[in-house]
Amino acid sequence: MxxxxxxxxxxxxxxxxxxxxxxxxxxxxxxxxxxxxxxxxxxxxxxxxxxxxxxxxxxxxxxxxxxxxxxxxxxxxxxxxxxxxxxxxxxxxxxxxxxxxxxxxxxxxxxxxxxxxxxxxxxxxxxxxxxxxxxxxxxxxxxxxxxxxxxxxxxxxxxxxxxxxxxxxxxxxxxxxxxxxxxxxxxxxxxxxxxxxxxxxxxxxxxxxxxxxxxxxxxxxxxxxxxxxxxxxxxxxxxxxxxxxxxxxxxxxxxxxxxxxxxxxxxxxxxxxxxxxxxxxxxxxxxxxxxxxxxGSAPYFSNNKGLVILGIIPDSPADKMGLKVGEIITKVNGIQVKTAKQFYEALHVNRAFCKLDVLDYNGEVRFVQRALYENEHHELGLLFVNDENDWALTK
Incomplete structure (x- = not known):
């Protein structure tokens, strides 16, 4: 049987x-x-x-x-x-x-x-x-x-x-x-x-x-x-x-x-x-x-408090830093940012190191920092929506 x-x-x-x-x-x-x-x-x-x-x-x-x-x-x-x-x-x-x-x-x-x-x-x-x-x-x-x-x-x-x-x-x-x-x-x-x-x-x-x-x-x-x-x-x-x-x-x-x-x-x-x-x-x-x-609701990925993370490229510096989709970047290297252009300019202040002020899901600010290397995504690997009716990619 x-x-x-x-x-x-x-x-x-x-x-x-x-x-x-x-x-x-x-x-x-x-x-x-x-x-x-x-x-x-x-x-x-x-x-x-x-x-x-x-x-x-x-x-x-x-x-x-x-x-x-x-x-x-x-x-x-x-x-x-x-x-x-x-x-x-x-x-x-x-x-x-x-x-x-x-x-x-x-x-x-x-x-x-x-x-x-x-x-x-x-x-x-x-x-x-x-x-x-x-x-x-x-x-x-x-x-x-x-x-x-x-x-x-x-x-x-x-x-x-x-x-x-x-x-x-x-x-x-x-x-x-x-x-x-x-x-x-x-x-x-x-x-x-x-x-x-x-x-x-x-x-x-x-x-x-x-x-x-x-x-x-x-x-x-x-x-x-x-x-x-x-x-x-x-x-x-x-x-x-x-x-x-x-x-x-x-x-x-x-x-x-x-x-x-x-x-x-x-x-x-x-x-x-x-x-x-x-x-x-x-x-x-x-x-x-x-x-x-x-x-019928307001777009989540647009916020006047800072730059909302729309996407993260896998295995990029941003991914390794523990950043999450939907978090808000308010400062880069101590400089306040609200657009992708401002983000790029602040990031290039120091090409070997970056420090981010990030507003998490609970509305609390946390600090993320990391050394940057030549063989990595030179702009962290973050995807944003530009407030100026354009898109922006941090490769």
Whole structure:
């Protein structure tokens, strides 16, 4: 028995690489990286993060979430029909083709697939494989798919809170008044590999208590599925970490509410439909609320107290000095600064050493100083927004 399960596990993992969504997801993660580096060079004449950062994040950050989702699905004995997986893959690919990663949220992809699956009984096809998939989909309780939706929505909230704020890209744009302002952009794609049961004939249960959730399928097989989760947010009115983690916590609250509806749908199946609708509407409202609140507030990276740090080049002197995005530089080498030009002039007073007065997040002044060397960024590696409707880079 153990050998059968182990062999099927290997088959299930191998089938992971047959899903075209996996390769398309990686391709678009790479394209997002290329797009980001081009914009960084346009705005600041320098690449801030490596172009392959998005691919690394895509592959690594979703693994833990995928393992957790897999454990719950396998533990409950949830069986997801292949037709539903194919439907989610098609929707995910369509979302990627229009370059809208935020629509790759499980709320839209899985929730949308659940609503589309309601119309399957009214569709007739001649292809036998498609007909079998549609039959399985029709026979499967929508509750099964709602469980997957709830778990993936929880995974999305977790990823946004823990990883969404990492390596956000600074950018420049024009305000409504035509003034140059600084923003941060978080554009993420996460690969979440999920191992789950599908209808098949390779495995069966001999335990009276498992599967915990009874299904219409006596036999099943294993399949690893490359689910994708996307996230996209502009931040101009607050620190990137604060705004993104707030969005993540809201997604987690939405996921908890959807989970409650999912549990209740075990006894009242119509609530599974409600769970998908609530997920879609709720996720859109979260994005809309964040956008309206951000656009209606004063730009964070413009301040009359000093020069606000918009970005920091990794491994630069500024990075090694412990400076943080959003902190305010008030003095350089004892000279008060409020513009990038003043910063440059004060920094050049002493080319071998610099001392900065920095206003931190708590409004307290701290002093940072460091020797400068010839092979380092000669102007610390800080990115600013110039108050004179122009941009400035300290290389």
């Amino acid at each position: 153990a050998e059968v399960w182990l062999l099927e596990l290997l088959y299930g993992l191998g089938r992971f690489f047959l899903n075209p969504a996996f390769y398309i997801l990686l391709l678009f993660a790479w394209l997002i990286g290329i797009q980001r580096t081009k914009k960084e060079r346009k705005d600041f004449s320098v690449r801030i993060f490596p172009f392959n950062s998005e691919i690394v994040e895509c592959i690594l950050y979703g693994l833990i979430s995928g393992v957790c989702v897999s454990i719950v699905l396998l533990g409950l004995g949830i069986v997801i029909p292949v037709g539903f997986i194919a439907l989610t893959s098609v929707l995910a690919i369509l979302v990627l083709l229009i370059m809208q990663p935020r629509l790759l949220s499980p709320a839209y992809v899985i929730g949308g697939a659940m609503l589309i699956s309601l119309f399957v009984p009214n569709i007739t096809v001649e292809n036998q494989l498609l007909a079998n998939w549609m039959t399985e989909l029709e026979e499967s309780p929508l509750f099964m798919m709602a469980v997957l939706l709830s778990l993936m929505l929880l995974a999305e909230g977790f990823l946004i809170v823990r990883k969404g704020h990492l390596q956000t890209s600074p950018a420049l744009k024009k305000s409504k008044r035509g003034k140059q302002i600084g923003v941060h952009e978080a554009k993420k794609l996460w690969l979440v590999p999920v191992l789950l049961f599908i209808p098949g004939d390779a495995l069966s249960s001999t335990l009276p208590w498992w599967p915990v959730i009874k299904t219409p399928f006596a036999n099943f097989a294993l399949l690893a599925v490359p689910f994708g989760i996307g996230f996209h947010q502009f931040i101009q009115a607050s620190l990137p970490k604060e705004a993104i983690q707030l969005a993540g916590r809201r997604v987690l609250l939405l996921a908890i509410f959807v989970t409650i509806l999912t549990v209740a749908s075990y006894w009242l199946p119509i609530l599974a439909v409600a769970a998908s609708v609530v997920a879609i509407i709720g996720r859109e409202l979260i994005a809309l609320k964040q956008k309206v609140a951000d656009m």
